[in-house]
Amino acid sequence: MKLTRSALVLLFVWLVLLAGLTWFVQRQLQISTDLRLFLPSPTTAEQKLLLEEIGEGPASRVMVISLEGAEPEQLADASRTLVETLQSSPQFRLITNGDMSLDSVPDDLLAYRYLLSPTLDERPLDQKYLHAELQERGRDLASPAGAFLEPWLPRDPTLELLKVLQRWQPMQEPNRLFDVWFDRDGKRALLLAQTRAAAFDPDQQRLAVEQLDAAAERLKREDGVTLTFSGAGKFSVMMEERTRGEAQLLGAAATVGMIVLLLIAYRRVGSVVLSALPLASAGLAGLAAVSALFGTVHGITLAFGFTLIGVAQDYPIHLLSHGHTNRSPVESARELWPTLATGVASTSIAYATFLFSGVIGLAQLACFTVAGLAVAGLTTRFALPVLMDSAGRDFGDSAWLGKLWQRMERLPRPRWAGVAAIILAIAAMVLAPQPMWESDLSKLTPVPKELLIQDQALRTELGTPDVRYLLVIDSPDTEYALKKLEQLDEPLQKLIADGAITGYDHAARYVPTAEKQRQRQARLPEPATLRVDVDAAVKDTPFRPDVFEPFLADVEKARHLRLLTVDQLRDSPLGVSVEMLLTQHDKRATALVTFSGVADVAALERFAAAAGPGILLLDTKNASETLVTNQRVKILWSLAIAAVLLVAVVWFSLRQTSRVVRVLAPMALTTLLIIGILQAAGVSMTLFHLIALILAAGLGLDYALFFEHAADDPMEQRRTLHALLVCSASTLMVFALLALSTLPVLRALGLTVSIGVVSNFVLALLLTRPTAPAHGT
Amino acid sequence: VRFSKLLRAPLIVSGDLGYAGPDSLDRRVSTPYREHTAIRGESVKVERDGEKPRSFALKHAPELRGLLSGFSAMLSGDAASLRKTFDVEMTGDDDAWTLKLTPTDTKARRRLQQIEVNGHQSDPRCFAMTTSDGASSVLLLGASAAEPVAADVTLVALQRRCGGP
Numbered sequence: 001m002k003l004t005r006s007a008l009v010l011l012f013v014w015l016v017l018l019a020g021l022t023w024f025v026q027r028q029l030q031i032s033t034d035l036r037l038f039l040p041s042p043t044t045a046e047q048k049l050l051l052e053e054i055g056e057g058p059a060s061r062v063m064v065i066s067l068e069g070a071e072p073e074q075l076a077d078a079s080r081t082l083v084e085t086l087q088s089s090p091q092f093r094l095i096t097n098g099d100m101s102l103d104s105v106p107d108d109l110l111a112y113r114y115l116l117s118p119t120l121d122e123r124p125l126d127q128k129y130l131h132a133e134l135q136e137r138g139r140d141l142a143s144p145a146g147a148f149l150e151p152w153l154p155r156d157p158t159l160e161l162l163k164v165l166q167r168w169q170p171m172q173e174p175n176r177l178f179d180v181w182f183d184r185d186g187k188r189a190l191l192l193a194q195t196r197a198a199a200f201d202p203d204q205q206r207l208a209v210e211q212l213d214a215a216a217e218r219l220k221r222e223d224g225v226t227l228t229f230s231g232a233g234k235f236s237v238m239m240e241e242r243t244r245g246e247a248q249l250l251g252a253a254a255t256v257g258m259i260v261l262l263l264i265a266y267r268r269v270g271s272v273v274l275s276a277l278p279l280a281s282a283g284l285a286g287l288a289a290v291s292a293l294f295g296t297v298h299g300i301t302l303a304f305g306f307t308l309i310g311v312a313q314d315y316p317i318h319l320l321s322h323g324h325t326n327r328s329p330v331e332s333a334r335e336l337w338p339t340l341a342t343g344v345a346s347t348s349i350a351y352a353t354f355l356f357s358g359v360i361g362l363a364q365l366a367c368f369t370v371a372g373l374a375v376a377g378l379t380t381r382f383a384l385p386v387l388m389d390s391a392g393r394d395f396g397d398s399a400w401l402g403k404l405w406q407r408m409e410r411l412p413r414p415r416w417a418g419v420a421a422i423i424l425a426i427a428a429m430v431l432a433p434q435p436m437w438e439s440d441l442s443k444l445t446p447v448p449k450e451l452l453i454q455d456q457a458l459r460t461e462l463g464t465p466d467v468r469y470l471l472v473i474d475s476p477d478t479e480y481a482l483k484k485l486e487q488l489d490e491p492l493q494k495l496i497a498d499g500a501i502t503g504y505d506h507a508a509r510y511v512p513t514a515e516k517q518r519q520r521q522a523r524l525p526e527p528a529t530l531r532v533d534v535d536a537a538v539k540d541t542p543f544r545p546d547v548f549e550p551f552l553a554d555v556e557k558a559r560h561l562r563l564l565t566v567d568q569l570r571d572s573p574l575g576v577s578v579e580m581l582l583t584q585h586d587k588r589a590t591a592l593v594t595f596s597g598v599a600d601v602a603a604l605e606r607f608a609a610a611a612g613p614g615i616l617l618l619d620t621k622n623a624s625e626t627l628v629t630n631q632r633v634k635i636l637w638s639l640a641i642a643a644v645l646l647v648a649v650v651w652f653s654l655r656q657t658s659r660v661v662r663v664l665a666p667m668a669l670t671t672l673l674i675i676g677i678l679q680a681a682g683v684s685m686t687l688f689h690l691i692a693l694i695l696a697a698g699l700g701l702d703y704a705l706f707f708e709h710a711a712d713d714p715m716e717q718r719r720t721l722h723a724l725l726v727c728s729a730s731t732l733m734v735f736a737l738l739a740l741s742t743l744p745v746l747r748a749l750g751l752t753v754s755i756g757v758v759s760n761f762v763l764a765l766l767l768t769r770p771t772a773p774a775h776g777t
Numbered sequence: 778v779r780f781s782k783l784l785r786a787p788l789i790v791s792g793d794l795g796y797a798g799p800d801s802l803d804r805r806v807s808t809p810y811r812e813h814t815a816i817r818g819e820s821v822k823v824e825r826d827g828e829k830p831r832s833f834a835l836k837h838a839p840e841l842r843g844l845l846s847g848f849s850a851m852l853s854g855d856a857a858s859l860r861k862t863f864d865v866e867m868t869g870d871d872d873a874w875t876l877k878l879t880p881t882d883t884k885a886r887r888r889l890q891q892i893e894v895n896g897h898q899s900d901p902r903c904f905a906m907t908t909s910d911g912a913s914s915v916l917l918l919g920a921s922a923a924e925p926v927a928a929d930v931t932l933v934a935l936q937r938r939c940g941g942p
């Protein structure tokens with residue numbers, strides 16, 4: 001391959017530009033795995049809350065850990081060891097296995113027991129009460145519980161701490177064996193760990209996951225205990241790894257396949273290498289555009305984006321296949337440009353509508369693809385031809401292509417088949433039993449279903465509340481929220497009594513309002529009074545009079561304590577519960593009431609309606625479905641606009657109704673067919689299917705445009721046929737590879753596009769090829 | 778009979794023990810008040826007249842565990858299961874024997890120092906349990922409980938009654 005001086009300069013400049021882009025991208029690009037980028041922007045307060053919960057909420061930081069494979073007692077020991085190991089870890093804020101013995105309460109919380117327990121609301125800490133309590137303690141001491149209560153009695157003769165602990169127990173207690181959480185069958189010990197990092201901070205989450213993995217390995221080795229864990233953070237790390245792994249593998253396979261295919265097709269190394277330049281430029285330009293505009297790029301955008309702009313490889317293929325013995329590549333490019341430009345412009349327009357879909361991930365994808373395709377088209381037109389050898393092979397001379405074209409021309413033009421296809425597709429859409437659209441938010445995530453089910457099962461075992469209904473209380477500060485919650489206690493108890501729910505949980509169960517704490521504090525007796533009362537109360541009990549000094553000291557301490565706040569509880573074993581139920585942000589506090597065993601939704605709704613302003617019953621399932629539906633409506637509108645624009649571009653380029661119809665027919669039919677086939681196969685469509693549909697439509701348009709472009713010249717016809725064969729074969733190869741992916745999203749994309757390529761090619765062949773003799777130029 | 782540093786005089790209660798297999802034991806107090814403790818598997822439930830029942834794990838009450846395993850070992854003659862949780866030391870003869878049980882687990886030993894069982898032939902007569910802080914309780918069974926215990930009884934007096942050293 002000989003290059004002229006100017007061509008060398010061009011190549012050099014091109015490569016320098018690519019290197020510059022690479023540098024820019026390396027510096028700027030931040031990959032995010034926050035799935036919310038692919039969810040629509042919330043419009044209502046409920047949706048906002050929902051998305052916050054998904055992404056940053058404390059619930060999303062919680063990992064559920066299960067230990068199995070040994071005797072329960074060993075598992076319980078392993079559970080305790082794990083808590084000890086991870087407690088000091090910088091990655092985990094908290095790890096708890098449910099072990100809430102008297103000794104597990106942090107020392108600085110102990111004195112608060114008189115402010116936390118409701119005892120003082122009902123009666124004063126006087127001689128009469130103390131006497132009754134001491135009688136009981138005497139019996140306790142003689143009972144088998146005596147041994148473990150004995151050390152506490154001098155300090156806490158009314159067992160106030162026990163009352164507080166009982167209050168803190170979840171209403172729906174998970175099963176316990178040997179004092180730690182177990183599943184119902186007693187086969188798995190369960191723990192909860194809360195990471196410091198948010199679920200979608202993959203670097204930090206990876207450290208946490210690695211630490212758990214190390215712990216798992218150690219447990220396996222030393223005790224034969226199998227540790228499994230799950231949670232949003234793990235999913236995010238795992239999906240990143242898997243997506244990266246698969247993308248690399250599939251990408252490598254596709255690249256090798258592509259090179260082999262191109263070498264077979266063109267038999268020239270130089271051309272094949274050169275033809276990779278537009279695609280490389282497209283990828284880098286796309287990345288640069290996204291990182292300049294958005295800052296971060298979602299992993300899915302990357303994976304999808306590269307698949308979508310893979311189409312750009314078709315552009316140099318057209319140029320290569322249209323090589324001409326007595327025409328320079330530059331002239332060929334000029335000749336092809338109107339057709340190529342129509343294809344690029346219309347596809348870009350289709351993607352560009354995603355910019356306005358209100359989904360950031362889609363907007364990124366649009367930006368990436370449009371920038372990529374435009375750069376690929378322009379470089380194929382203006383840069384690549386200059387570098388190319390003029391003395392290429394002319395596929396116009398190819399005898400087998402000629403024969404193929406002739407055979408093709410004799411093919412029937414079965415219009416009835418088109419009609420039949422339409423009817424069948426519509427029938428499939430109407431008759432398919434599953435809903436046409438997937439509205440379940442959870443199915444939009446690329447996390448494999450089995451893992452989600454496993455995660456849910458673990459959470460259910462831990463007695464985590466019913467996730468569907470939440471009562472949301474929006475208030476200016478925590479104190480106000482806690483007060484509201486305290487007021488709701490009574491109607492909530494009534495709901496339980498009525499059988500509408502079996503339990504509920506809210507932050508005020510753990511932290512009373514400052515007001516209440518102050519009241520209780522005020523009721524604590526003065527030291528002198530208390531001493532007199534204790535002495536009198538002890539008199540006719542078996543206890544010695546002088547053993548309760550620690551009790552007197554603790555009460556005196558409690559009288560002067562600063563009131564307990566939510567923040568103080570944060571790092572105690574209760575932190576997870578409290579933080580999930582009460583979040584502070586932007587100077588506002590959002591408190592949640594969770595329910596378990598919801599049996600009567602109507603009663604719950606009545607209760608919420610009567611609860612007062614600023615209190616809302618959130619049906620998360622409903623909210624997420626509305627969210628998805630809104631998103632779909634927006635995307636469908638984008639698509640409708642895209643379709644109109646696409647027709648306009650094709651019309652503008654071809655300016656003849658019959659030609660426009662011929663070009664658009666295969667694409668439209670294919671779209672219909674794909675939907676029909678998916679529906680018949682029992683697949684409900686998601687966002688990712690829609691993206692795949694657009695991609696397939698873009699391909700169909702390209703094929704049809706080039707078939708249409710082939711006109712009458714037999715030499716030109718053969719060149720076009722060659723280009724299209726190479727294009728469709730390469731695209732089919734890439735997407736068939738994707739269809740092999742284990743990631744559901746990639747598989748959906750691969751399958752959809754593969755069907756699309758075949759259908760588009762066949763239909764373009766049948767419907768778009770010019771009528772043999774009749775059609776003139 | 779329960780002795781404790783916290784108490785002026787020992788607490789004396791009496792009632793029945795019902796043993797029904799290695800993981801089930803009932804302890805019923807009838808005087809001076811009524812109370813029912815039921816061990817079922819790993820959990821212990823204490824019920825008292827006019828109060829909410831209270832449950833806790835058997836692990837928290839090493840003395841109960843000792844009592845239970847002591848019983849089951851003696852009634853089934855299975856010393857091996859006893860050795861799993863305790864160091865066992867046996868002295869005396871058939872007519873008056875003493876069994877000393879010390880928990881093998883250091884954690885359990887922090888609370889329960891030792892259980893001493895005295896017996897005559899195949900009847901255990903006394904279970905004396907000493908917790909680590911020096912408190913102790915003595916359970917008199919069968920013949921040894923026939924005579925009433927004085928309100929100001931001492932540990933030494935009870936040990937003598939049981940036939941210990």
